Amino acid sequence: MRLLHRHFIIGVTGGIAAYKTCELVRRLQDEGATVQVIMTEAGGRFVSALTFQALSGRPVYTDAWTSPSGSGPANGMPHIDLSREADGILIAPASADFIAQLANGQTESLLATLCLAREIPLLIAPAMNRQMWQNAATQRNIDTLRSDGTAILGPSSGDQACGEIGDGRMLEPAELLQHLVDHFGPDSGAREAAQFPNIRGILQDASVVITAGPTFEPIDPVRGITNRSSGKMGFAIAQAAARAGARVTLIAGPVHLATPEGIVRIDVQTAEQMHQAVMDCIERTAAEIFIGVAAVADWRPETTQAGKIKKSSGSLHDIRWVENPDILAAVARRQPAPICVGFAAESGSLDDLRALLPAKRERKQVPLLIGNIGAEAFGEDTNQIMLCDANGITLLPPARKLELAHHLLTHIATLRNRPR
Numbered sequence: 001m002r003l004l005h006r007h008f009i010i011g012v013t014g015g016i017a018a019y020k021t022c023e024l025v026r027r028l029q030d031e032g033a034t035v036q037v038i039m040t041e042a043g044g045r046f047v048s049a050l051t052f053q054a055l056s057g058r059p060v061y062t063d064a065w066t067s068p069s070g071s072g073p074a075n076g077m078p079h080i081d082l083s084r085e086a087d088g089i090l091i092a093p094a095s096a097d098f099i100a101q102l103a104n105g106q107t108e109s110l111l112a113t114l115c116l117a118r119e120i121p122l123l124i125a126p127a128m129n130r131q132m133w134q135n136a137a138t139q140r141n142i143d144t145l146r147s148d149g150t151a152i153l154g155p156s157s158g159d160q161a162c163g164e165i166g167d168g169r170m171l172e173p174a175e176l177l178q179h180l181v182d183h184f185g186p187d188s189g190a191r192e193a194a195q196f197p198n199i200r201g202i203l204q205d206a207s208v209v210i211t212a213g214p215t216f217e218p219i220d221p222v223r224g225i226t227n228r229s230s231g232k233m234g235f236a237i238a239q240a241a242a243r244a245g246a247r248v249t250l251i252a253g254p255v256h257l258a259t260p261e262g263i264v265r266i267d268v269q270t271a272e273q274m275h276q277a278v279m280d281c282i283e284r285t286a287a288e289i290f291i292g293v294a295a296v297a298d299w300r301p302e303t304t305q306a307g308k309i310k311k312s313s314g315s316l317h318d319i320r321w322v323e324n325p326d327i328l329a330a331v332a333r334r335q336p337a338p339i340c341v342g343f344a345a346e347s348g349s350l351d352d353l354r355a356l357l358p359a360k361r362e363r364k365q366v367p368l369l370i371g372n373i374g375a376e377a378f379g380e381d382t383n384q385i386m387l388c389d390a391n392g393i394t395l396l397p398p399a400r401k402l403e404l405a406h407h408l409l410t411h412i413a414t415l416r417n418r419p420r
């Protein structure tokens with residue numbers, strides 16, 4: 001059961017290799033995964049939706065306008081909702097035409113739209129005639145997808161359905177399964193950790209409290225104010241801190257992220273709840289390090305209306321806003337205070353950021369303030385950050401959030417070892 005609790009979207013596009021995908025769907029379930037099959041119209045000409053429905057135990061989606069009966073996602077937007085529930089998307093087979101659509105961000109089918117609207121990893125298993133594969137247009141498209149971060153699995157070489165011999169055969173179900181296990185199986189985290197061997201033990205047994213994600217400030221039972229923070233940076237830091245040997249408590253606002261291994265997670269909604277949870281944790285765990293990554297709402301409605309505010313009442317105009325507690329400042333004021341690290345998500349250029357970070361660090365009274373261009377980083381897997389401490393400013397090159405988290409913790413570990 002190497003893929004227990006994993007959920008995949010398997011996209012089937014037009015190609016005879018679709019018959020192999022039936023076997024893959026079976027095997028994925030044998031490994032404990034659940035599978036949602038989505039087919040393009042051309043895919044459905046090779047293997048019927050009914051076959052995949054029987055194999056996956058779920059109705060198959062084929063187009064953006066009709067949901068399979070009894071299975072529609074909550075808000076009737078399958079191109080958004082389906083990928084939010086999944087760990088990854090594998091397109092198998094990926095036809096030359098579908099690859100061209102992906103490379104150009106086209107949205108001709110539900111499957112293509114879903115790939116464009118996703119936040120999760122995309123893997124494709126090309127399958128086509130050898131000349132279509134070798135064609136410069138296909139190769140250009142493959143290069144584009146690769147540089148966009150899509151994993152290209154295969155193709156392999158051999159006999160083709162058209163009678164020719166050459167590159168373009170879709171990988172076998174067992175090989176595709178192995179790729180999914182490599183990407184999403186129990187060892188996938190360990191492999192990433194192997195890229196950062198120097199982090200092991202650098203925060204051994206230190207208690208670290210981290211906030212992540214947005215907060216949600218309710219206006220009435222159905223409405224509220226929040227922001228676009230995904231929580232990915234905070235979760236990456238929590239994951240890296242656990243690898244560094246720390247005892248990590250992660251206090252998360254409303255996010256859709258899995259809890260990294262080996263950490264304690266506390267979910268909250270509002271800034272006040274986050275404030276309370278942070279203060280309790282700092283006290284209870286005798287925290288040595290506090291990293292405030294959360295995008296805490298600065299304001300909240302003074303009162304939450306008990307019933308849904310009627311559109312006709314016009315009373316949204318009457319909401320009185322009160323300022324939320326500054327959690328980072330409150331922790332930094334403690335005596336003794338943990339090493340406090342703040343994040344500043346700003347708009348503007350890197351030069352603007354460089355100019356404002358030192359004063360903000362002074363104002364926040366924290367030894368280390370991390371700056372990034374907020375609107376660009378929200379929701380992405382990569383980011384560019386600037387470290388501002390008493391020695392000045394260091395700009396790190398753009399990188400994956402987990403990689404940045406490792407650099408950041410290395411920096412924090414040096415601060416911790418410096419006499420204060």
Ligand code: C5P
Pocket residue numbers: 211271292293294295296297298324325326327328329341342343344345
């Ligand atoms: O002042 P600004 O909101 O830009 O500061 C951002 C930093 O302060 C982040 O580290 C954030 O987690 C923290 N913060 C906080 N409580 C607030 C507002 C911001 O802890 N109410």
